[in-house]
Amino acid sequence: MVRPPCCDKLNVKKGLWTEEEDAKILAYVSKHGTGNWTAGLRRCGKSCRLRWTNYLQPDLKRESFTPQEEELIIRLHAAIGSRWSLIAQQLPGRTDNDVKNYWNTKLKKKLSEMGIDPVTHKPFSQILADYGNIGGLPKSRTRIGSLNRDVKNTFLIKPEPHQPQAPPAATHGFTNINNNQLMTTMAAPGIELIPENFVTNNNINHHAAADCVQESSSTTTERSFVAAMLDQVQEMFSEFANLLEDTCY
DNA sequence: AATTAGTCCAACCGCGAGGGG
DNA sequence: GCCCCTCGCGGTTGGACTAAT
Numbered sequence A: 001m002v003r004p005p006c007c008d009k010l011n012v013k014k015g016l017w018t019e020e021e022d023a024k025i026l027a028y029v030s031k032h033g034t035g036n037w038t039a040g041l042r043r044c045g046k047s048c049r050l051r052w053t054n055y056l057q058p059d060l061k062r063e064s065f066t067p068q069e070e071e072l073i074i075r076l077h078a079a080i081g082s083r084w085s086l087i088a089q090q091l092p093g094r095t096d097n098d099v100k101n102y103w104n105t106k107l108k109k110k111l112s113e114m115g116i117d118p119v120t121h122k123p124f125s126q127i128l129a130d131y132g133n134i135g136g137l138p139k140s141r142t143r144i145g146s147l148n149r150d151v152k153n154t155f156l157i158k159p160e161p162h163q164p165q166a167p168p169a170a171t172h173g174f175t176n177i178n179n180n181q182l183m184t185t186m187a188a189p190g191i192e193l194i195p196e197n198f199v200t201n202n203n204i205n206h207h208a209a210a211d212c213v214q215e216s217s218s219t220t221t222e223r224s225f226v227a228a229m230l231d232q233v234q235e236m237f238s239e240f241a242n243l244l245e246d247t248c249y
Numbered sequence B: 001a002a003t004t005a006g007t008c009c010a011a012c013c014g015c016g017a018g019g020g021g
Numbered sequence C: 001g002c003c004c005c006t007c008g009c010g011g012t013t014g015g016a017c018t019a020a021t
Helices: A019-032 A045-056 A067-080 A084-088 A096-113 A124-135 A142-156 A179-186 A206-216 A220-248
Strands: none
Touching: A019 A045, A045 A096, A067 A084, A067 A096, A084 A096
16 A cells, blocks of 8 residues: 555645745744644645755755765765765755765765775775675575675674774664764764764664664663663574575575 | 757655654 | 654655756
8 A cells, every 4th residue: 555645635836946935934934943844834844844954944055065075975974874864964054965965966976986886885896806706606505695694794794893994884784883983983184073963862763873872872771771672683683684594595 | 059968956755753642 | 552643764756957969
């Protein structure tokens, strides 16, 4: 069953915004704040919120991305994947949509031209070499086996001890990056990360929570509780991966 | 000048989380 | 516990604009 579009029943306006509509939004926000997007406008509330957050907010930057911002986006993407809202929080005046668009239109292409895979952040040569190794594995299990490995690795990435370089890309699934590690590995010369943006009560999504767990918990008890829960989840995924492996073989 | 191809970004869509009744 | 609604997120699309032919 496909969920109907949220605004079908309201017969509201869609498409590009006019100056008049922008003015109405601004007036509405100045009067009522941003807490409720459902009243007072002929647009879908969702659309109003998007227009405000991506375009009308007063502190948004309009100029193009600086090299420092660019580098920070690349580093953060390598660490946490396409969690644009989290990345955007490190770039004052930029929205998740800005960052996402910039990544999709410029940075992906730029990295590819540099011979770096924008998904894994590894050099293409290394990826080809890896595939060569996989292809060299014996017999027919190869493909499924590598898939299973991928599944396992996705869920069970552990930080390499005594390795200061950035952690591996983990677009999907869990990583064990905590806030300090992120701050350490991502900080580039001339770039200052904004720690509180990783750890506010209301902006952590479930993935970010995993990344930020050690710093977001205010007491040792809370930290160990959440860490224990994460261990359990990882154990579950480990068992799942083993089960999958057994099933496929 | 007209047409085509490529780029960019604003806006939409579908989904999950969370809160209230 | 269930349903409905809103919010926030990431992925995708539409179309305006520009460059190339």
